[in-house]
Amino acid sequence: MAIRLEKTFLPLDADHLHRVKGQLGVYELADNDGQTLYIGFAGGRSPFGLRGELDGQLERRGPGLRFRAEVNMQYTSRYRELLMAYVSDHGELPPDNQQDPTLHKLGRL
Amino acid sequence: MDLDPTDEQRQVIEQVRRFVREEILPLEANLDPDADELGPEDHERLTAKTREMGLYGMDIPEEYGGAGIDIVTRTLLAIEMSQHRAGLYAPCYGVFGGAGLAQLYEATEDQKERYLHPVLRGEKRGFFGLTEPSGGSDPARAIRTTATREGNGWRLNGEKTFISGADRADFGLLFARTDASKGRGGITCFIVDTDMEGFKVRRIVHTLRSAHYATELELNNIFVPDANVLGEVNAGFSMASTRLTQNRIPYAAGCIGVAICSQKMAIEYARQRETFGAPLATRQSIQWMIVDNEIDIRTSRWITLEAAHKAASGAPFRTEAAFAKLLASEASSRVVDNAIQIHGGYGVTKDLPLERWYREMRIRRIGEGPSEVQRLIAARDLLGGSFH
Numbered sequence: 001m002a003i004r005l006e007k008t009f010l011p012l013d014a015d016h017l018h019r020v021k022g023q024l025g026v027y028e029l030a031d032n033d034g035q036t037l038y039i040g041f042a043g044g045r046s047p048f049g050l051r052g053e054l055d056g057q058l059e060r061r062g063p064g065l066r067f068r069a070e071v072n073m074q075y076t077s078r079y080r081e082l083l084m085a086y087v088s089d090h091g092e093l094p095p096d097n098q099q100d101p102t103l104h105k106l107g108r109l
Numbered sequence: 110m111d112l113d114p115t116d117e118q119r120q121v122i123e124q125v126r127r128f129v130r131e132e133i134l135p136l137e138a139n140l141d142p143d144a145d146e147l148g149p150e151d152h153e154r155l156t157a158k159t160r161e162m163g164l165y166g167m168d169i170p171e172e173y174g175g176a177g178i179d180i181v182t183r184t185l186l187a188i189e190m191s192q193h194r195a196g197l198y199a200p201c202y203g204v205f206g207g208a209g210l211a212q213l214y215e216a217t218e219d220q221k222e223r224y225l226h227p228v229l230r231g232e233k234r235g236f237f238g239l240t241e242p243s244g245g246s247d248p249a250r251a252i253r254t255t256a257t258r259e260g261n262g263w264r265l266n267g268e269k270t271f272i273s274g275a276d277r278a279d280f281g282l283l284f285a286r287t288d289a290s291k292g293r294g295g296i297t298c299f300i301v302d303t304d305m306e307g308f309k310v311r312r313i314v315h316t317l318r319s320a321h322y323a324t325e326l327e328l329n330n331i332f333v334p335d336a337n338v339l340g341e342v343n344a345g346f347s348m349a350s351t352r353l354t355q356n357r358i359p360y361a362a363g364c365i366g367v368a369i370c371s372q373k374m375a376i377e378y379a380r381q382r383e384t385f386g387a388p389l390a391t392r393q394s395i396q397w398m399i400v401d402n403e404i405d406i407r408t409s410r411w412i413t414l415e416a417a418h419k420a421a422s423g424a425p426f427r428t429e430a431a432f433a434k435l436l437a438s439e440a441s442s443r444v445v446d447n448a449i450q451i452h453g454g455y456g457v458t459k460d461l462p463l464e465r466w467y468r469e470m471r472i473r474r475i476g477e478g479p480s481e482v483q484r485l486i487a488a489r490d491l492l493g494g495s496f497h
Contacts (some may be wrong), residue, residue, distance in 0.1 A: 003312060003313075006254075022455070042142060043141040043142065043143065044141055044142035044459035045141055045142065046461075054310040060437045065212075073318065073319065074315040074316070075143070075320075076141065076143045076144070076145075076319045076320040077313060077315050077316075077319055077320060077321075078315060079320035080313070080322070081312075081313045081315075084276065101148055101149055101150075102146065102148055102149075104149055105146070105277055106277075107274075107275075107276025107310070107324075108276050108277070108310060109276065109310055109312070109313075
């Protein structure tokens with residue numbers, strides 16, 4: 001398994017979200033230029049898993065964004081790994097993760 | 110041997126039990142089922158409470174500001190502190206404070222100043238780096254990381270794996286071979302700063318334990334000065350070995366706490382759930398599971414407390430610690446498994462903590478020395494040294 005998500009980004013819209021399953025896992029949101037804005041996960045308390053989380057993102061943020069997702073039962077450690085890889089590449093967290101107080105003890109890769 | 114808690118121990122047990130019930134369980138209702146950390150505000154608030162209770166730093170010696178708790182009381186409290194969803198690997202989410210790294214209490218004054226005291230003040234974090242890709246159960250032979258003499262220090266080269274917390278640490282205790290001809294007598298412990306050139310966290314190792322991951326390290330020509338040799342050169346193995354033996358007792362106790370919780374849940378569910386017109390509790394197959402669970406819990410508790418009493422008395426306790434770790438991890442695995450069976454489909458959902466305990470308990474039979482190694486240790490002591 002690659003450390004970074006390498007799938008192609010898909011449009012964050014109802015058509016594409018329809019194909020996302022309700023499993024647990026991690027996802028990445030990006031703008032239309034492919035710049036990552038946010039890394040998130042669908043955990044055990046997500047009522048509809050990845051699909052529910054991404055539906056919620058579409059509802060809150062509106063159209064015009066892209067996403068890619070990975071089904072993964074180890075969603076917590078995978079989520080942290082993706083963030084750590086992002087920080088290693090960019091020197092800081094993705095813009096929309098920066099205010100998350102739970103990430104104060106993120107490790108380094 | 111009287112294994113009943115003293116009145117004083119009962120009071121502390123009750124205090125911690127109430128803390129878990131009133132402070133930890135309500136928070137868990139809103140955390141992700143695989144979470145192993147609290148938000149900073151809750152962590153700070155609860156740490157202040159454990160300080161008020163006089164129980165913060167229970168693994169830290171009293172002369173360093175710890176709670177001054179003996180190993181028997183510590184074992185009894187470990188049984189209580191693990192009785193929640195994250196309890197097996199994150200008892201009370203760490204708000205009772207960690208031990209730091211026990212080996213640092215044997216450090217020189219200069220090393221204590223640079224590493225131990227900052228750890229105790231919460232300013233620095235350390236990790237313990239023993240296991241390598243070539244093996245973890247037999248570190249005396251498996252360690253291939255080398256340290257070669259150079260000027261007033263050592264050059265370290267090699268790899269480590271299954272190392273907890275290295276990605277967040279400021280330094281680590283790394284074990285390396287300093288004399289290839291001496292087996293276990295040729296291993297030295299080094300204090301390595303994670304910002305030293307050549308230190309790299311290569312990747313996260315994902316396991317059944319979703320939240321608390323391990324890491325893989327690359328040690329590429331790191332120069333470590335003599336001032337960072339911990340203990341004597343070539344005496345690192347005994348330092349690691351002592352730590353592993355001592356850890357086995359609270360490690361076993363944590364398993365028992367989870368088993369107790371699973372059993373409580375199983376009994377409650379068996380009493381209320383009806384099948385074919387009668388509660389599950391009336392079915393002999395369920396009754397036997399409950400009884401087997403209780404026997405597993407009580408024998409594990411007895412053997413683990415016996416090990417703690419032996420350790421407290423100052424007598425050798427290696428065999429007893431091995432029995433405790435072996436029995437508690439295997440017996441508690443059976444208890445959790447039975448509890449899931451009694452709960453049926455609900456048992457494997459993330460709505461209940463059982464599925465998390467099931468995954469994490471599986472690791473307990475491998476971590477801190479697998480069951481087979483515990484049997485080996487006990488066999489050596491029972492049969493004598495020439496039979497291994």
